[in-house]
Amino acid sequence: MAILSNQGTLLYTPQGGTQSSVVSNITATELNVTYGLEVTHAATPSTFVTGDSISYTVLLRNTGTGTLYNPFVTVETGGALDYQEGSATAYLYANGAVSAVPVTVIQNSPITFAFGDVLPTGGLIYLNYLSTVISPTEDVIVSTATGGANEESPTGVTISDSDTATITRTLLSVVKTAPATAEVGDPINYQFTVTNNGATPIALDGLEDQLPAGFSFVAVALTVNGATVPLTEGVDYTVSAGGLLQLTPTDVSIPAGGVATVTVTGVITL
Numbered sequence: 001m002a003i004l005s006n007q008g009t010l011l012y013t014p015q016g017g018t019q020s021s022v023v024s025n026i027t028a029t030e031l032n033v034t035y036g037l038e039v040t041h042a043a044t045p046s047t048f049v050t051g052d053s054i055s056y057t058v059l060l061r062n063t064g065t066g067t068l069y070n071p072f073v074t075v076e077t078g079g080a081l082d083y084q085e086g087s088a089t090a091y092l093y094a095n096g097a098v099s100a101v102p103v104t105v106i107q108n109s110p111i112t113f114a115f116g117d118v119l120p121t122g123g124l125i126y127l128n129y130l131s132t133v134i135s136p137t138e139d140v141i142v143s144t145a146t147g148g149a150n151e152e153s154p155t156g157v158t159i160s161d162s163d164t165a166t167i168t169r170t171l172l173s174v175v176k177t178a179p180a181t182a183e184v185g186d187p188i189n190y191q192f193t194v195t196n197n198g199a200t201p202i203a204l205d206g207l208e209d210q211l212p213a214g215f216s217f218v219a220v221a222l223t224v225n226g227a228t229v230p231l232t233e234g235v236d237y238t239v240s241a242g243g244l245l246q247l248t249p250t251d252v253s254i255p256a257g258g259v260a261t262v263t264v265t266g267v268i269t270l
Contacts, residue, residue, distance in 0.1 A: 036063035041145035068149035080135035094123035214270035
């Protein structure tokens with residue numbers, strides 16, 4: 001329990017005399033100090049494929065009325081994530097000001113981030129770090145961040161709080177490519193690369209592409225793991241008068257870890 005003490009000194013000068021002083025009694029006010037800590041953990045992006053770099057943030061907030069000492073954060077990843085060495089940065093938001101905070105990283109399991117500063121009342125430590133996804137099979141990865149600090153002094157009671165951040169495997173990813181430059185009359189290809197990142201086959205139900213004005217459609221082709229899939233116009237695909245390509249192949253599946261490519265060929269007519 002903290003005590004707020006106060007004592008005053010009075011200066012006075014008697015008539016015809018010299019200045020003297022007298023002190024008052026000491027008052028003591030017992031302070032009801034509370035200690036609290038709140039942790040918030042988040043990940044960006046919230047989806048992944050193996051090898052992705054994920055940006056994690058941890059907010060460590062002093063929600064009490066007393067100063068906290070030796071703040072730290074531990075993060076448990078379950079072996080699915082690999083911390084990117086040197087990526088951790090931290091800032092302290094306190095009393096209307098922002099300052100950089102040194103971070104000591106101990107790369108055990110769990111990984112620990114220690115901050116060489118106190119966490120004052122109302123203060124907030126913002127931690128950011130990067131991790132690489134190394135799990136080849138897990139579809140959901142949950143990392144748990146636990147923040148802690150000492151009450152009242154560097155050797156006081158440790159208080160803590162925890163929060164989790166969840167990322168989910170993107171089962172199917174698609175990337176579209178096109179030539180960077182072209183001239184009127186040039187044939188060009190739009191290519192969609194579709195990757196099955198999951199552990200089981202995924203049916204390719206359909207693809208829509210609104211072709212731009214000035215692009216004259218010629219053909220569309222589909223391959224799965226390099227093997228050509230025959231397509232019949234009016235059955236497997238259609239192109240509307242407004243240039244909407246709708247591809248609906250029959251009974252096409254992308255195996256686990258497999259890649260399908262859709263190539264749309266046309267001519268520039270602008």
